[in-house]
Amino acid sequence: MFQVPEAKLCHIQHIKDHREAGWAWSGLGSLYLITHDLSQASVCFKQAAKLSGKLTTSAQNWHFIGPFPIGKAETDGDPVESFGGIWNITSTRFLPEYHLLSELAPSGRVSWTSLPPKSAEGLVNIAPKLAWGDLVNSLGSTGIMEWQGWAVTEIAVNADNANVVARCLGVNTVYVDGFPVTGDVYHREQFRFSIPLNIGIHSVCVRARAKGVLAFGCTFEVAEAAFEIHVPHFLPDFVAGRLFSGFVALPVANLHRNRWLRNIRVHLEESSESSSFRIRPEKLEFAVAPGQIRPVRFELQTVTKDFTLSSCSDLQLSIKISTSEGTKSRQIVLRCRTLSQSFLFTFVDHDGSVQHAAAIAPTGPCDGESDVCPVVLTLHGTTVPPQNQADSYKLMINNEFVFGFSSAWVLAPTRLVFLLLQF
Secondary structure (H helix, E strand, C coil): CCCHHHHHHHHHHHHHHCCCCHHHHHHHHHHHHHCCCHHHHHHHHHHHHHHHCCEEECCCCEEEEEEEECCCCCCCCCCCHHHCCHHHHHHHHHCCCCCEECCCCCCCEECEEEECCCCCCCCEEECCCCCHHHHHHHHCCHHHHEEEEEEEEEEEECCCCCCEEEEEECCCEEEECCEEEECECCCCCCCCEEECCCCEEEEEEEEEEEECCEEEEEEEEECCCCEEECCCCCCCCEECCEECCCEEEEEEEECCCCCCECCCEEEECCCCCHHHEEEEECCCCCCECCCCEEEEEEEEEECCCCCCCCCCCCEEEEEEEEECCEEEEEEEEECEECCCCCEEEEEECCCCCEEEEEEECCCCCCCCCCCCCCEEECCCCCCCCHHHHHHCCEEEECCEEEECCCCCEEEEECHHHHHHHHC
16 A cells, blocks of 8 residues: 555645535545644645645545455354455555455455445445355355455544544544544434544444345434434323323433533423423432433422313423533423323333333222222333323224223333333
């Protein structure tokens, strides 16, 4: 491969021919950093930032080496570790003659291939071109279709103290210069994680593991805010106009590269709807670490105990969270449900977390001298939300569904509560 002086000349020649190439300016700046020529490096990165912004990414251009045979996740080894690991061979992807041995390939050899994006979101499909049918027939099992490999790209940070955040979908972990960054195999796009990166070019590596085809993608950007508030996973309902419970957990994500969120306070923004409510925050002082997502818990209370909504309709409130790094707001909408409908309520679980359950009131009076209604406890399965579980208890009367039982409550808690009951 090129040495640093030769690489500088190549970059300079490329920039002469393509002066708007922001990535080339970032590359030249990184080469000057290697030789400790900080003034020249600063000029290059300023030009790169002018052309491409604080962050230049080639995350739409991935290179892949593989596929290799795979073992169980708990005991599997890295097939490139004997060559010094993926960090030692990333530069070889530009050598067409470079190859590694793999039992899956017909020739017994695999080399680097380019993986262009397949969608506007930058998702990449890794679909090894092998005679899978012959391999399955030879082994008598589709287990041979499981493979592993490495995908590699780079990003360039063109400004100091930039809060770079990553969102990687389809994989559980991404390594940026060896630093592990959480991915998301469930393709949820709302989660981003900060990365402590200095100015320069940084390698991004994904250890790909799949059966058949793997679709993944990573986006990198500079966060303008130090933190963000996610949409809460669940909220309590009003029941017949009254607040049944008021525990709320707002997930707060710290996007700063090295600062903790401290002095966290929760407030209810003033509005015509909020005048009847107040917030009781949790008493425990806490901080949110860089890259961490933590629920901020509080209890929404009515100012008067006998408060009832004038009409059973959705209520919108604005919650403001102030921290040492600024203030942000999040709108929440609380539903109003009638006694003939299932409703959600929240509570503080044994581990201190806010959890939720669904319930349906009895459709008629309860038998017995004390008029105490029994409770039908029902536990949902995986991916089934509590309200769907509660709503499964219904019957058809006059072509309309009637939910629940005539003389018993239906209670459908989350699975965490079920574990507590078992304990």
